[in-house]
Amino acid sequence: MSIKIALAGNPNCGKTTLFNGLTGSNQFVGNWPGVTVEKKEGRLKGNKDVIIMDLPGIYSLSPYTLEEVVARNYLITERPDVILNIVDGTNLERNLYLSTQLMELGIPVLMAVNMMDIVKKYGDEINIGQLSKKLGCPVVEISALKGTGIMEAAGQAVALAAQSRQNAAVHKFSADVEAVLEEIERCLGDGIPEEQKRFYAIKLFERDDKITARMSMVPDVEHLIRRTEEALDDDAESIITNERYTYIASIIDGCYRRKHRQKLSTSDKIDHVVTNRFLALPIFALVMWLVYYVSVSTVGTWATDWTNDGLFGEGWEMFGRWVPGIPVIVGDFLASVNCAGWLSSLILDGIVAGVGAVLGFVPQMLVLFIFLAFLEACGYMARVAFIMDRIFRKFGLSGKSFIPMLIGTGCGVPGIMASRTIENDRDRKMTIMTTTFIPCGAKLPIIALFAGALFGGASWVAPSAYFVGIAAIICSGIILKKTKLFAGDPAPFVMELPAYHMPTAVNVLRSMWERGWSFIKKAGTVILLSTIFIWFTSSFGFVDGSFGMVEDLSDGLLAVIGRGISWIFAPLGWGSWQAAVAAITGLVAKENVVGTFGILFGFAKVAEDGQEIWGTMAQTFTAVSAYSFLVFNLLCAPCFAAIGAIKREMNNAKWTWFAIGYQTALAYAVSLCIYQLGTWFTTGTFGIGAAVALLVIALFIYLMVRPYREGRSLTARLSAGKAV
CATH class of the missing domain: 3.40.50.300 (P-loop containing nucleotide triphosphate hydrolases)
Structure with missing residues (x-):
């Protein structure tokens, strides 16, 4: 047993x-x-x-x-x-x-x-x-x-x-409280096991509503509680709390001897710097810049290039021998067995190209996860929540909202789920809506792709994506708190700051592997199915009135769909059907954005850094439109799994659609401003698009600085659904 x-x-x-x-x-x-x-x-x-x-x-x-x-x-x-x-x-x-x-x-x-x-x-x-x-x-x-x-x-x-009885002694409260507890225990009757009666008695005394409802408290007990509260001149919960600490103090006096310290501990000395009112934010910005710089622009890039060029490319030279990569090995095998052309295309151009384009960025993700695991384990990220509380509180949120966002750096789903720790319903809803603005692990391949392909591996691209997410959260907090939907003071934030310590390698590596393995499993399931779908719809279409495999991807079904929706994204600078399709497939899983480009542009060209990728991607993006595309995919509605988590947490279809709509609208507005104003500043050409962008910014500023007004109609519409 x-x-x-x-x-x-x-x-x-x-x-x-x-x-x-x-x-x-x-x-x-x-x-x-x-x-x-x-x-x-x-x-x-x-x-x-x-x-x-x-x-x-x-x-x-x-x-x-x-x-x-x-x-x-x-x-x-x-x-x-x-x-x-x-x-x-x-x-x-x-x-x-x-x-x-x-x-x-x-x-x-x-x-x-x-x-x-x-x-x-x-x-x-x-x-x-x-x-x-x-x-x-x-x-x-x-x-x-x-x-x-x-x-x-x-x-x-x-x-x-294995022992049959509990030997632990239960501490005694003061005589007045003890008498009330004994009377409540007597009134509970035979429905409660004897060993649990004291716990239920104390909970009833503390006016625990859920316990009271479950136990159907005997009315005779109510006057005992009121009499004790009057005698001790305090409410029942405070009485029990004080009695507990009195009991704990009597234990501590005889069991715990604390050495008198005149000097500050090492943790206190570090906190004087990293939580300093003026230095905390610059230090945090520097730390995150360093994390993303190493993960995306140096060590991570070297590891990813080595993986893409070797494992998912032509191969590499190891120990004096040339070792072919997976595409070469698979291609030679398919040729040796005279594989049908369509099946060979599915395997090489669909599965290997699509999934391989995503898995090629795993080394960068593992480097990032190692850094994040180290920062969490050593105690620094707890300080970041404390630091962000000062900022978030000014904009309607508490530092407790930063915890889900921190968890969301690995995956948005557990980040959204972590919002359950927030007691205030309004703060919890706002946190759910904004958590996915922080780049998760699935968005890192998109960041790495554009940073290497169109920005020459510039060190500012990846950190800027992180801080764009934080800026979106702060601005959203300001705007949403001015509506009746989210009005109210933020919940109090209480958090233990653990002493700094050096994490063990085992724990850091375990955390890294859990996050990385979750990503790899997704690549082997959701992304695999998505890339097969993308390959089929891009490789087959109607030519001269007949349906079949096409030689030019622009004749495929995917291209037809992409051209049908590309006009929506034209004001954002990326109106090509390839970019439009990549953005839409990112709703299934954000990694699909890279996988889609891997299929549409050819994996070898997407994976490698340098002039080849520039020549290919430059046909679709400029530097400004590339950053617009990057920001849109960072801020817009998350993947289907995260949307499902939002639905579960909101427990209301209308609130879910409101969250998705807000995220997508904000992403569109920000991307529009980036492209239109960026184009104006770089080319000197002022057009209708730039004028619209200025109007959007003006509206944005108005929403942030306007006085509070109750959004009655919106509240009524959203509240019409099932209550959370």
Whole structure:
């Protein structure tokens, strides 16, 4: 029979690192039933009968956020065999608040005090034996980052789960509160297991509406709560909170000795610089420029060129031998078996050219993912959320909205899903609408393609794409907050800033591989099917009244479709049917933009840097129109998978269409201004297009500076659908 261990702890306590260390590659990622909060489950290394559930990082079991609701419901309904409570040893008092709640659930609890290496480095002392005695539950020391003591902790958790009863002592509140809790426990009757009654009693005392509704609280209890509140001159929730901290303080006094420090810690010294009011943003801009410069313009470019020229090109010379690339090998094989012409074209011009054009950029993406994983693991990205809170709050959002955007740098789908952490419904909707403005991994091939092909690998192209996304978010926040749809103060932002530390290579590489493998799997499924469709519609068409394979791609079905819609994009500078088709296929998956060009222009020419690509792409783009195309694809409606995530999160078709419409309209307006004004500045020719662009900018500025007005009609139309 399997044993279930639930990992519970505060955010940034090292819970995910411990989960990775205990499960290794035996992990399964999905969503909690009914919600889109990520659910991680794994099996203990060396013991497949032990299932480990990684609960969302939470500060308490009070139902303020969806994560807290998910964690609480799992614990009280699923009833794991044991809770492995991870506690940050450097913030013991704050972490013990959740611990006191966990012990009231009646489930065996094993406390693992993490980061003990840092505690000892600071000269602090935690008396583990005394802490265990006072709490009434076993306590162990671990260092999840270094892997110290983690398997021993898992072994003790398994042994504790085998015990038939819970030995943990439940702390006592003051006499007045205790009397009320005992009366509520008595009133709950036989419908609640004995070991859970205290937890439910406390939740009823705290006026937890969802628990109250589930328990159908006995009316007699209400006057007890009011009497206690009057006696202690405070509300019930505050009373319980104060009592908890009083209890925690009594434990800390005898178990934790903190060394007196006159000097600032290394993390504090670094934060004085990187979170400085004036230096924070320039440093952040410099860091992101460096990340994208290395990923796209130097190391990433070298790795991508090596891959494209070799693996997906003619081949390369290795160890004195010429090794042919995949197109050469596949082409020779197809020729040797006398493959039919249409099938050979499908494989070489469709699958190899389309999918290969996308996979050729994987090295650049892996370099970018390594940098992002390092910045997240070392603690810097948590500071960025703090920095962005100062900015976002001025424009109607909080730093909490930056977390989904940060996650969205890998993929927009989990970024959109992460918006569930935002309590304020208006802020959550706005975050969903703007998260995909930040370039995700799928958009990096588009950035790399145009940076290398039309801008000579200029170092400013890739970072500018990132900051165009942030600018779009800020401007959207200003504009949307002036409507009744999104009016209101942003939600408060509370976030733990972990101490800076050097991430382990294993964790960084695991994070990089998870993101990269997700991209590769998409290339092997969605993009493969898309490229086959693109090849068929571009290679077949009607010529002289008969349908068949065409020699000129401009006679294919895709060209007919492209010419039918290309007029829409002509004001943006890229009215050719190839560019129009590439933009539309990007709705299926953004990687399809590169794959489409790979088929329509020939893979070898798209993949390589230099004059060949310039000669081919210059027939479709100028430098200004290329940047217009790039910005449009960065800001417009995301891929189908992300649109599906928006639909799930909005839970309303009208809100989904509003989000897609807003994203596409903003992308069109910005791209129009870039091309029309860019052409005016570079050629000196002022035309109707430039005049329209100036009017668009004037309207944009008006929407940003105008006083607040309630958009009643728009609110009424959108609210007519199903409420979220």
